[in-house]
Amino acid sequence: MKDIIRVKCLLSSDVETLLNQQIKKEAHSSAIYLSMASWCNRNGYDFSADYFFKQAEEEREHQLKIYKYVLDMGGTSISPDITNIKLEYNSFREVFEDALDQEISVTQSLKNIAARCQKEQDFVTLEFLNWFFREQREEEYKARRALELFEVIGEEGTGRWQIDKHVGQIAYNSEA
Amino acid sequence: MQQTLTVPKINFTEVFSTKNGAIYQSDSEGCWYIDFAGKLARFDYRNLLKLKKAVYQIDIEDRLLNSTKSADLEIIFICACDHCYVLSLLQIIKMKELLQGTFTMLELNHIIFDRLHRITA
Ligand SMILES: [Fe+2]
Ligand SMILES: [Fe+2]
Numbered sequence: 001m002k003d004i005i006r007v008k009c010l011l012s013s014d015v016e017t018l019l020n021q022q023i024k025k026e027a028h029s030s031a032i033y034l035s036m037a038s039w040c041n042r043n044g045y046d047f048s049a050d051y052f053f054k055q056a057e058e059e060r061e062h063q064l065k066i067y068k069y070v071l072d073m074g075g076t077s078i079s080p081d082i083t084n085i086k087l088e089y090n091s092f093r094e095v096f097e098d099a100l101d102q103e104i105s106v107t108q109s110l111k112n113i114a115a116r117c118q119k120e121q122d123f124v125t126l127e128f129l130n131w132f133f134r135e136q137r138e139e140e141y142k143a144r145r146a147l148e149l150f151e152v153i154g155e156e157g158t159g160r161w162q163i164d165k166h167v168g169q170i171a172y173n174s175e176a
Numbered sequence: 177m178q179q180t181l182t183v184p185k186i187n188f189t190e191v192f193s194t195k196n197g198a199i200y201q202s203d204s205e206g207c208w209y210i211d212f213a214g215k216l217a218r219f220d221y222r223n224l225l226k227l228k229k230a231v232y233q234i235d236i237e238d239r240l241l242n243s244t245k246s247a248d249l250e251i252i253f254i255c256a257c258d259h260c261y262v263l264s265l266l267q268i269i270k271m272k273e274l275l276q277g278t279f280t281m282l283e284l285n286h287i288i289f290d291r292l293h294r295i296t297a
Contacts, residue, residue, distance in 0.1 A: 004206050
């Protein structure tokens, strides 16, 4: 008996499901960052608003990258519906705390997919995921650095204004 | 003069069967035939997956506990597929059992292929 399903699609149904969940997660991240950009803009943190607009676009790119990969491998990618996006934040700091939490949870779920791929010996998807792990290094680094500004600069006086100015300058340039 | 008709030979392999139905695979056509609820229906790859999704999505437990007097029938309609099933709750359970067995066998077949190909390649 032929293995028809394998001929049609490289991905196992489990990996396909996990990738679709990740598509949703990236879309969710993008929506969260967009909401953060809105909050920052409304509260006078222009540089941070720009920073989050950029992040939102990046997350959208991540979403599309996985979306296309699933299709290229013969699978079915699902366009996710995104709901429950936080609109209000209690403080400037909370925005960055949430941003780091979000990035950590993305890294965790990518690890979960990789673990599944390893178990199935799906080396193709595993290799595809490598790009995302590299990306997460940068994403977590930037989110962590941003949050650290609150400690280094302090929020008193013109602190928050200073923090906002520095957020846009955070860059990760490790060659390792 | 007598003419001999050559009927194209289609080989079916039984993938899985229960006492309520069976699913066969045709290697030459690259599709499956489902013998269930009194009919034999042909499903290609996409449609088989859509059928699986449609059947698995039905919350059987919820239907069992639901005491409203609405009809105990479910219409399983698959986009861009010629077949449609109108099934009772009991039939849905049987259909699900058939599909679960089938996908387990297909998975097993895949594992065998995967191992074999890697050794012979
Ligand atoms: Fe991302
Ligand atoms: Fe990210």
